[in-house]
Amino acid sequence: MTQHGSSLNFRDFVADLLATGDAVDVRVPVSPTLEAGAITRRVYDTKAPAPLFDHLTEGNPGCRILGAPAGLSGIPGETYGRLAAHFGLPRDTTPPELLERLITAMDAAPMPPRVVSTGPCKENVLTGDEVDLRHFPVPLLHEQDGGRYFGTYGFHVVRTPDARWTSWSVSRTMLHGRNTLVGPAMPQQHLGMIHRMWAERGERTPWAMVLGAPPAALAAAGMPLPAEVDEAGYVGALVGSPVDVVRTETNDLYVPANSEIVLEGWISPEETAPEGPMGEYHGYAFEESRPQPVFHVEAVTFRDRPVLPICVAGIPPEENHTIWGTMISATSLRLLRSSGLPVTLAWCSYEAATCWMVVAVDIRRLAETGMTERQLADSVAEVLFGSHTGWLVPKVLLVADDIDITDIDQVVWAMATRSHPATGHYLYPEAPGIPMVPYLTADEVRTGRGGKTVVSCLLPEQFHGETRGITASFHNSYPEDVRRRVVENWARYGFGAPGPRTR
Ligand SMILES: Cc1cc2nc3c(=O)[nH]c(=O)nc-3n(C[C@H](O)[C@H](O)[C@H](O)COP(=O)(O)O)c2cc1C
Ligand SMILES: [Mn+2]
Structure with a gap:
């Protein structure tokens, strides 16, 4: 048996x-x-x-x-x-x-x-x-x-x-x-x-x-x-x-x-x-x-x-993304949490081919730490990039936990609207990393160091635990009774079956 x-x-x-x-x-x-x-x-x-x-x-x-x-x-x-x-x-x-x-x-x-x-x-x-x-x-x-x-x-x-x-x-x-x-x-x-x-x-x-x-x-x-x-x-x-x-x-x-x-x-x-x-x-x-x-x-x-x-490796999604990426997410999330950082979730977006990991930050707990953006980025880099799991991850994106980081559409939106081009990018040229990453220079491949970054997609006020404005979305911009009526009547309006998801 x-x-x-x-x-x-x-x-x-x-x-x-x-x-x-x-x-x-x-x-x-x-x-x-x-x-x-x-x-x-x-x-x-x-x-x-x-x-x-x-x-x-x-x-x-x-x-x-x-x-x-x-x-x-x-x-x-x-x-x-x-x-x-x-x-x-x-x-x-x-x-x-x-x-x-x-x-x-x-x-x-x-x-x-x-x-x-x-x-x-x-x-x-x-x-x-x-x-x-x-x-x-x-x-x-x-x-x-x-x-x-x-x-x-x-x-x-x-x-x-x-x-x-x-x-x-x-x-x-x-x-x-x-x-x-x-x-x-x-x-x-x-x-x-x-x-x-x-x-x-x-x-x-x-x-x-x-x-x-x-x-x-x-x-x-x-x-x-x-x-x-x-x-x-x-x-x-x-x-x-x-x-x-x-x-x-x-x-x-x-x-x-x-x-x-x-x-x-x-x-x-x-x-x-x-x-x-x-x-x-x-x-x-x-x-x-x-x-x-x-x-x-x-x-x-x-x-x-x-x-x-x-596994026929190549552009996502294949098993290097769905298995490897998911397993990296788990080990990295446990590591970040156990280091005391205000992290709620970590996810290697399959679409990013295991070349970046998105980290969701609890902004209320972040505010309690009193950390600046640089301190947060440096702490994440220090905890992660020196570890067996973080060696595999060249880029880390930090976002507030109002974003569902397993939804690439929301990640793109956060990155576009919240990451400041002048101040949001932190570079770690001494951090060790996997030499297979395509954009690395010959020197970085030879030394096994560099090409690693933490990108902050956190808004300045999120370091004080707040988010200005509200997301203009189906979920936030209409009272519950209106939303319910719209969903219930969806087919009657002539749209066929209700859509799979709304935000
Ligand atoms: C489908 C698939 C293919 C992989 N191919 C390789 C590979 O060819 N070389 C490699 O070093 N890691 C590869 N990995 C990643 C390693 O398995 C992973 O980093 C794992 O942690 C290595 O085991 P270790 O931590 O015990 O060293 C692959 C993972 C998956 C899921
Ligand atoms: Mn092992």
Whole structure:
């Protein structure tokens, strides 16, 4: 018996999406060479259901692909439904509800995984010379990509040499050879940190990669939890049940027992190979490839008719925005709150491609602190930019909490009408940051510092807890009885069904 439910069983997650009409069983033959990628890109753009490619024209028969596993949903009232399903939450869960849930689990005691003797991921076991990754339908996702990507929605499993800390983390892997992959392991990310510990001893890093993992585990592996925190224990606390894990065949690591595909092997201490380019989270595909570590695969285990999930990175919204951005929002919000700053919510607008985070400020509490705008900006920068989560966030926008920061229209309006061009921009040239941000200078990329800003969209009087004037809107500009009459009579006026939202 394996554990069930959409948060802890990827196969159940897919079945639930199909049952709710938020996935489509694509039975016509589809090529993993660009066609599956193109369909998935269009699915993101149109908020169409996730495509389950049943019949791929390359790779062993029976292998399947799920595109857009956390794309936004076009089902009314369920925009974040596919994301919420990763955590077993109702499909109408709102972003603030989800963030509170993620934060509560960070404050709870970890629930370590439970070791079981076997599981569905052992239905097929290939070792040694039997391993040939090219037998899977490894997709070419964009025409400009430097290769086929096996791992775009899976996580790496590595453990420190002293076995104190096991890290699960999402980072892409490109097919390199029959039994090798190549992909980034940035030194600031936990995969890179642990790989370095082994490499400094001159040893290979024992490694596994999990594809079609329990969705809650995948999301936690894409979450910048602090160093030394096991993502597995966090997942247990988050879903209220330990994750069932099994031992790998070859290297004494543990992987979720019902994963679709598990790759086992090691990372070379010194060997690199060119990786990329690939269409990326910020929305661009650049031309260069870069030398990255090589991952050697010594065993592959997989479920019957395995489903390989893919993220086709690029302009929003895809999983780098809906999963990564949301998880960054949660860790950042908890950090800002626990530092005592008057912050009510933090949200990486999906539309901003995980390149900015909007922070909502409680202006009454702000007034009590007596802070100036510069003091507030500097405090936010100090708390955030030096942290594991804030390293990922180049721009922070501060807005008053009358704005719903999960609504990009309101954020744009606040920025346009409240941010003073002369005084509202605070720069942090010494702050460390992720070097992938497109606008960075060559120097900033080299030093890993700068290009970071806090933009204040707070009006001067909001530092005294006040907002001049009122928002001229449907909600504020009419008495309640008039609003009610208008809503009730909407169809009678000749407008058809009432609009989805009003402000
Ligand atoms: C779909 C997806 C793709 C990602 N791709 C990468 C990647 O290729 N490289 C990377 O360093 N981080 C990538 N991330 C972000 C990391 O998973 C994230 O920063 C996470 O916190 C890393 O784990 P760690 O905090 O344990 O180091 C991706 C996240 C998601 C959700
Ligand atoms: Mn980690």
